[in-house]
Amino acid sequence: MPAITSHGLRKTYGGTVAVESLDFAVARGTILGFLGPNGAGKTTAIRMLSTILEPDAGSFSVAGIPHTDPVQIRRRIGVLPESAGYPATQTAQEWLTYHAELFGSPARAAAATATRLLGEVGLAGRAGSQIGTMSRGMRQRLGIARALVNDPEVVFLDEPTLGLDPAGQGQVLQLVTSVARERGVTVVLSTHLLAEVEQVCDRVLILNRGRLVSEGTIAETVSRGAVHVQAALLEVPAEQREQALELLQRNGIGAASADAGRLREAFLALTEDQP
Amino acid sequence: MSTARVVAWRELRDNWLTGRGLALMFGFSILLSLATYLAATNEALTFLEQRESLALVLKVAVTVGGLLVVLWCADAISGERERATLEGLLLTPASRRGIVVGKGLSALSLWFAAYLCALPYLWILGRGVSRLGEVLLAGLVVGTLLALFLAGLGMLLSIWSGSQRASLALALLLLVALHAPAMMPTSALRGWSGELVRRLDPFTGGLPYLDQMVLTGHPIGQDLGLLLVPVVAALVLPAVAVLAAGRIRLLTGGRG
Numbered sequence: 001m002p003a004i005t006s007h008g009l010r011k012t013y014g015g016t017v018a019v020e021s022l023d024f025a026v027a028r029g030t031i032l033g034f035l036g037p038n039g040a041g042k043t044t045a046i047r048m049l050s051t052i053l054e055p056d057a058g059s060f061s062v063a064g065i066p067h068t069d070p071v072q073i074r075r076r077i078g079v080l081p082e083s084a085g086y087p088a089t090q091t092a093q094e095w096l097t098y099h100a101e102l103f104g105s106p107a108r109a110a111a112a113t114a115t116r117l118l119g120e121v122g123l124a125g126r127a128g129s130q131i132g133t134m135s136r137g138m139r140q141r142l143g144i145a146r147a148l149v150n151d152p153e154v155v156f157l158d159e160p161t162l163g164l165d166p167a168g169q170g171q172v173l174q175l176v177t178s179v180a181r182e183r184g185v186t187v188v189l190s191t192h193l194l195a196e197v198e199q200v201c202d203r204v205l206i207l208n209r210g211r212l213v214s215e216g217t218i219a220e221t222v223s224r225g226a227v228h229v230q231a232a233l234l235e236v237p238a239e240q241r242e243q244a245l246e247l248l249q250r251n252g253i254g255a256a257s258a259d260a261g262r263l264r265e266a267f268l269a270l271t272e273d274q275p
Numbered sequence: 276m277s278t279a280r281v282v283a284w285r286e287l288r289d290n291w292l293t294g295r296g297l298a299l300m301f302g303f304s305i306l307l308s309l310a311t312y313l314a315a316t317n318e319a320l321t322f323l324e325q326r327e328s329l330a331l332v333l334k335v336a337v338t339v340g341g342l343l344v345v346l347w348c349a350d351a352i353s354g355e356r357e358r359a360t361l362e363g364l365l366l367t368p369a370s371r372r373g374i375v376v377g378k379g380l381s382a383l384s385l386w387f388a389a390y391l392c393a394l395p396y397l398w399i400l401g402r403g404v405s406r407l408g409e410v411l412l413a414g415l416v417v418g419t420l421l422a423l424f425l426a427g428l429g430m431l432l433s434i435w436s437g438s439q440r441a442s443l444a445l446a447l448l449l450l451v452a453l454h455a456p457a458m459m460p461t462s463a464l465r466g467w468s469g470e471l472v473r474r475l476d477p478f479t480g481g482l483p484y485l486d487q488m489v490l491t492g493h494p495i496g497q498d499l500g501l502l503l504v505p506v507v508a509a510l511v512l513p514a515v516a517v518l519a520a521g522r523i524r525l526l527t528g529g530r531g
Binding site for chain 1: 278282365369
């Protein structure tokens, strides 16, 4: 049974369509790169799948639980929300313990879970520090620890590397990989770091303007992007082809091909109608 | 109720150990010292009788204690929303109603702490006043009823408001609007509108009840009819807030 299935998921805000007809399935144990330009609907989709937002239409299941049972879904998922806030005056240990208790752990077990997870994310030495004194990278690692307090089957990480320096990004991605591989959980990773997605993710899903434009392995996505670019090029008269290639390259869209293409080029090709 | 207990315990620790609650009590004590000093000096100059001084400070304690509760509750959900910590709470399987009950219980601790701070002032002003014990008990009962009502009101504003500033401003405005009729002379509340206010505003029941006890020496059981509206409000508003808690939402979409 897939870890996540989505059928015709739709969400609008007023008259604006955020997500439209989202259909996909993710196998258990997969690390899925959830990609798309800003405003593509990634966060809305993650919020629907994590039961924070109700879809206007469609259905989904997470960890085998249908969307009609949101409390049971929340018991089985861990989420690092986009731009998550943290209580500045609580210590890392207190905050994690609190969240473990909210998942139903008795106080003593919750404290033990918090201590263990702080060790796993490399913050054991900062357990007693107030969260307000921590760097952004530390807070993101703490957020990942919070997403693991209930030993989840599926973890959603919404731009966990946002605002981090390259070293911080590397640490977080390494942590994501170890969480997925060692725990065997399914990870949905929303990020703009395409080079890292190529290294970390098994599959990639690309949204554009709320619609699914590509879903598959990295190789399949790159190939699809290359086809997209080549199809576009075919509409250009032959005598202007060289000029068109130059223009595309100047705008960051290379002449991707299935052999030499990169995920970044495929991503840009597949989402090039973004205003 | 396990969620309510966990949330209440966490909030109590945050409120009282990180200094916000203590800072508010410090401010409250300064205000009460000022009110007591003015009442006592007016009493010494025979502008006020001792009972009037006691009634004045008792009503200040009840009203300001209620103000702390309503503001705290008005921040409870909208503040979490604004600090981007609400999503983390909603992502747990904890019931929304339990979260609201826990936060409400923690806010009520401000009223009890405020009344505890007020007791020495009231005791000094009320020395020699007959049935002072009953007056202090009545102050606790009326203040608790009003605090429950205000907790429910503040929580409702917080649940429905998109911004923390809006919920705090509305809470303050409503408190002033509800408190104003109780401060007016009876003659100002004439006609059907005056009667409607008198019947529906918990303050116009609760505060005159305290006046009757302190100023005219009525025993605690004599004017219980005045407490009907405060009792109903103390039951209904928190219940509505708990019911509305099931609809707590983030209200905004994401950037991605």
